[in-house]
Amino acid sequence: MTGVRHFVVEDVARLDRAVIQAMPELSRSQARRLVEDGSVQVAGDVVTKPSYTVRPDTELIIAEPIVPNLDWESADVPLNILFEDEETLILNKPAGIIVHPRPGMNAVTLINAVRARYPEVREIDDSGRGGIVHRLDRDTSGVIALAKSEAAQFALKQQWRDRETLKRYLAVVEGFVDPPHGVIEAPLGADPNDQRRRAVVEDGQSARSEFEVLEQFDDEAALVTVRIHTGRTHQIRVHMAAIGYPVLGDHMYGHASELIDRQALHARLLGLTLPSTGEWREFEADLPPDFEALLKTLRRRHRPETDNVAAG
Secondary structure (H helix, E strand, O other): OOOEEEEEOOOOEEHHHHHHHHOOOOOHHHHHHHHHOOOEEEOOEEOOOOOOEEOOOOEEEEEOOOOOOHHHHHOOOOOOEEEEOOOEEEEEEOOOOOOOOOOOOOOOOHHHHHHHHOHHHHHOOOOOOOOEOOOOOOOOEEEEEEEOOHHHHHHHHHHHHOOOOEEEEEEEEEOOOOOOEEEEEOOEEEEOOEEEEEEEOOOOEOOEEEEEEEEEEOOOEEEEEEEEOOOOOOHHHHHHHHOOOOEOOOOOOOOOOOOOOOOOEEEEEEEEEOOOOOOEEEEEOOOOHHHHHHHHHHHHHHOHHHOOOOOO
16 A cells, blocks of 8 residues: 545445545445445445545545556457447447546556557557547446547547537436426536536637437436537536536536436447548447346336337
8 A cells, every 4th residue: 555545524434435436546446346345444444345424524544555567457348349440340338337537546447458459559659549539437337439540540630520420319317308308508617616527618729519308207317319510528417417417426516326326428420430431320229237227227117018128
């Protein structure tokens, strides 16, 4: 162990989620392991149950883990490959893994796992972000594109800059969504009250999201599809919260949920032009088990006759 970190919990949370709030560089599995290994004290007592409920104003003392051998650990991270050729890799990213390293972060990331299997990606540049074209939040699952060469990275990034890609997400949001479809155009920037968050701000970057309700679960929640025409940090999460319908399970912009242990947000479809052939392709990522279970529960509660209807 290299030291300890002290953290005061602000909201009610599972212990493993509170550990992630204290140490955002950790993945969910790493946070769980810390708890289970007895490395976390809650109000002075060691707690080894990740699902333990922590109350506001409780102090956590977390023993910081030894820096891992990232190359060794990365090789064990599974990759759900939707498509690949000599230039491009399309993955279905699981929730709980960060896309690329940040300063001071010693956790395994998605790009670490890609480089462990595709050594050529290491040659793109030495910034730690070679191969990265766009990002998904750690707890957002779904389709993501990565480049396997410098030329492909340039070509793909240019498509993102020119807004030539198609990006559709599925989200479960809180409440009864009215109207059931619409366009949100609201500039986004750093939250002046909390630099970890984004907010609708007058001098922010332009951001446009288009949403439509696919299923409404009475007043509790709705399954919506969201197309983003821009790609700002936390865009869907902030935009939906700004109009009164935060993403279910989003502890940063909404509320934690007993139904899902993360924000219920999934990148369902990505359309782009392949750098290798110039062909337009669209790729879909299946819903992960936790999202499927969430929909099943909501359908059982509100419309049992549609319990077997496939999402999206």
